[in-house]
Amino acid sequence: MRVLSLAGRRLAASIPTLILILIGVFLLLQLAPGDTVDAMMAQMGGGDATTARQLREFYGLDLSVWAQLGNYLWRLVRLDLGFSAIYGKPVATVIAERLPATILLMTASLSFAFFFGLILGVVAARGVNKWPDTLISTFGLMFYAMPTFWFGLMAIVVFSIYLQWLPAGGFEDITVSYTGLRRTLDIAQHLVLPTLTLGLFYMAIYLRIMRGSMLEVLNLDFVRTARSKGMDETRVVVRHVLRNALLPMVTLIGLQAGTMLGGSVVVESVFSLPGLGRLAYESVIQRDLNTLLGIVFVSALLVIAVNFIVDLLYARLDPRITTGS
Amino acid sequence: MDLVKLYVRSPPAVIGLLLLILVLAMAASADFFYPRDPLALAGRPLIWPFSNPRFLLGTDNSGRDIAAQIFHGARISLLIGGVATVISVMIGITIGALAGYYGSWVDTALMRVTEAFQTLPNFLLLLVLVAVFGSTITTVTVAIGIVSWPASARLTRAEFLSLRNREFVQAGRTLGLKDMRLIFGEILPNALPPVIVYASVVMAIAILLESALAFLKLSDPNVASWGNLIGAGRDVLRVQWYVSAIPGIAILVTVLAVSLVGQGLNDALNPRLKSR
Numbered sequence: 001m002r003v004l005s006l007a008g009r010r011l012a013a014s015i016p017t018l019i020l021i022l023i024g025v026f027l028l029l030q031l032a033p034g035d036t037v038d039a040m041m042a043q044m045g046g047g048d049a050t051t052a053r054q055l056r057e058f059y060g061l062d063l064s065v066w067a068q069l070g071n072y073l074w075r076l077v078r079l080d081l082g083f084s085a086i087y088g089k090p091v092a093t094v095i096a097e098r099l100p101a102t103i104l105l106m107t108a109s110l111s112f113a114f115f116f117g118l119i120l121g122v123v124a125a126r127g128v129n130k131w132p133d134t135l136i137s138t139f140g141l142m143f144y145a146m147p148t149f150w151f152g153l154m155a156i157v158v159f160s161i162y163l164q165w166l167p168a169g170g171f172e173d174i175t176v177s178y179t180g181l182r183r184t185l186d187i188a189q190h191l192v193l194p195t196l197t198l199g200l201f202y203m204a205i206y207l208r209i210m211r212g213s214m215l216e217v218l219n220l221d222f223v224r225t226a227r228s229k230g231m232d233e234t235r236v237v238v239r240h241v242l243r244n245a246l247l248p249m250v251t252l253i254g255l256q257a258g259t260m261l262g263g264s265v266v267v268e269s270v271f272s273l274p275g276l277g278r279l280a281y282e283s284v285i286q287r288d289l290n291t292l293l294g295i296v297f298v299s300a301l302l303v304i305a306v307n308f309i310v311d312l313l314y315a316r317l318d319p320r321i322t323t324g325s
Numbered sequence: 326m327d328l329v330k331l332y333v334r335s336p337p338a339v340i341g342l343l344l345l346i347l348v349l350a351m352a353a354s355a356d357f358f359y360p361r362d363p364l365a366l367a368g369r370p371l372i373w374p375f376s377n378p379r380f381l382l383g384t385d386n387s388g389r390d391i392a393a394q395i396f397h398g399a400r401i402s403l404l405i406g407g408v409a410t411v412i413s414v415m416i417g418i419t420i421g422a423l424a425g426y427y428g429s430w431v432d433t434a435l436m437r438v439t440e441a442f443q444t445l446p447n448f449l450l451l452l453v454l455v456a457v458f459g460s461t462i463t464t465v466t467v468a469i470g471i472v473s474w475p476a477s478a479r480l481t482r483a484e485f486l487s488l489r490n491r492e493f494v495q496a497g498r499t500l501g502l503k504d505m506r507l508i509f510g511e512i513l514p515n516a517l518p519p520v521i522v523y524a525s526v527v528m529a530i531a532i533l534l535e536s537a538l539a540f541l542k543l544s545d546p547n548v549a550s551w552g553n554l555i556g557a558g559r560d561v562l563r564v565q566w567y568v569s570a571i572p573g574i575a576i577l578v579t580v581l582a583v584s585l586v587g588q589g590l591n592d593a594l595n596p597r598l599k600s601r
Contacts, residue, residue: 020441032457145580150573157566262448266537284456
């Protein structure tokens with residue numbers, strides 16, 4: 001219970017941050033050349049000034065910036081994100097359609113990066129400055145320095161065009177309509193390359209942090225005690241070191257949730273996945289500012305949610321956090 | 326001198342320095358080897374690398390020389406990376422210094438803003454900025470600087486928090502030095518080394534951000550940027566994959582060089598951590 005109340009307090013503290021982001025981005029978008037009505041008129045193939053004025057009145061765009069901001073925030077409180085003129089649907093619907101692909105991609109990449117980063121970090125730390133360490137660290141550096149979208153393209157060349165093992169893009173096969181397990185497998189197959197593309201960069205970061213934090217913990221007194229009790233090395237690592245060394249890794253997940261969401265913009269574009277990131281890109285190109293603002297709101301919510309989970313995990317790994325202060 | 330000695334003792338750091346010198350040399354010699362506009366048509370489109378001595382790395386889908394674009398692209402990448410890093414670190418240092426030095430409500434307010442920037446996915450903010458201000462090389466560079474300062478602000482703030490009550494600061498205060506003088510003249514020089522080392526990370530990320538933006542065709546289309554070339558090569562990926570592959574390697578080498586040099590500097594400045 002104490003854990004929950006602590007994490008809840010952190011959650012409450014993020015509300016001002018959220019409001020700050022919304023106000024900031026809203027005001028920023030006021031500076032954009034052209035508004036929603038301009039975009040709509042362009043789509044309709046032009047129109048006269050009276051129509052434009054009526055439309056502006058209808059969408060409340062003739063009010064002052066502050067009144068518009070007030071309206072927007074008030075609508076947000078009622079979970080109304082406004083209407084997307086480009087898609088002809090409420091923004092909330094547009095985003096809800098795109099959210100599953102992004103969440104799936106992020107969960108898969110994060111799990112992949114965390115799991116392999118952990119294992120490779122432990123292996124590297126156990127053989128520090130020997131060949132496994134050198135090899136793993138070199139690969140880590142390579143993946144860190146590689147542009148993710150470039151890795152994606154090269155993976156398409158090798159695995160989709162040359163070897164023809166995996167599909168080059170899309171979320172599922174649209175020529176056949178699978179159901180149930182067959183559909184799940186199909187989607188999973190489509191997500192292999194995007195997951196690798198987004199995940200390898202973060203794996204490189206995680207393995208470096210894990211290696212460093214393992215080396216730090218391995219030198220602490222309680223590890224020496226465990227060893228002198230006659231415990232074998234594997235059990236020392238699994239029972240005593242791992243839990244302590246994991247703390248920085250967990251912190252990193254929270255810190256990088258936002259960066260990862262940003263990375264999915266590029267990865268979703270490479271693999272033409274119908275996700276939130278691609279929607280963000282499309283709304284920039286089409287000047288669909290309402291949708292763009294909605295995406296900003298939803299992604300900030302996502303980042304805050306991830307941080308909430310991280311807080312819970314953290315307290316579970318390190319009981320001192322809840323007992324202190 | 327000790328610093329140099331410590332630095333050259335680590336092989337990865339030396340490799341990084343050599344790679345960085347290579348990229349710098351490419352940037353410097355671009356006008357000498359390829360005096361023509363790198364974006365001008367040079368020959369038949371889609372010549373494979375090493376098949377025509379006139380175009381060592383081949384040509385892209387519209388017949389522009391890839392090697393020329395790589396050499397000139399080195400300039401753009403280093404320029405955008407360098408300037409964006411300076412902007413980002415300057416913002417970070419100012420905000421971090423003020424927050425760490427004054428504490429109380431100044432700290433709370435500034436950290437709220439920092440948090441807001443960290444909660445919003447940086448690439449998304451970059452998209453918004455480019456959508457609003459357009460995508461010339463100047464706006465892109467400034468935008469990258471604006472989205473990547475929070476980490477250096479936090480780093481500077483942490484340094485200031487540990488330094489602000491040291492004796493030399495108190496001595497300065499007793500002498501009647503003004504706040505600004507204390508912050509920028511006394512404390513900042515002592516807080517700077519970790520921030521400078523971190524700047525290499527910022528620069529690596531800035532180069533990657535610009536290439537991603539260019540790949541999405543949202544960066545300046547009128548400069549020879551590596552990301553632009555990868556984006557163009559995407560249309561002919563099926564057969565002429567080299568158009569995308571070559572500039573990607575250039576980005577990889579540059580980011581690797583910057584990271585290795587930063588890591589080497591870090592190890593040389595904190596020799597105790599070296600064994601890690």
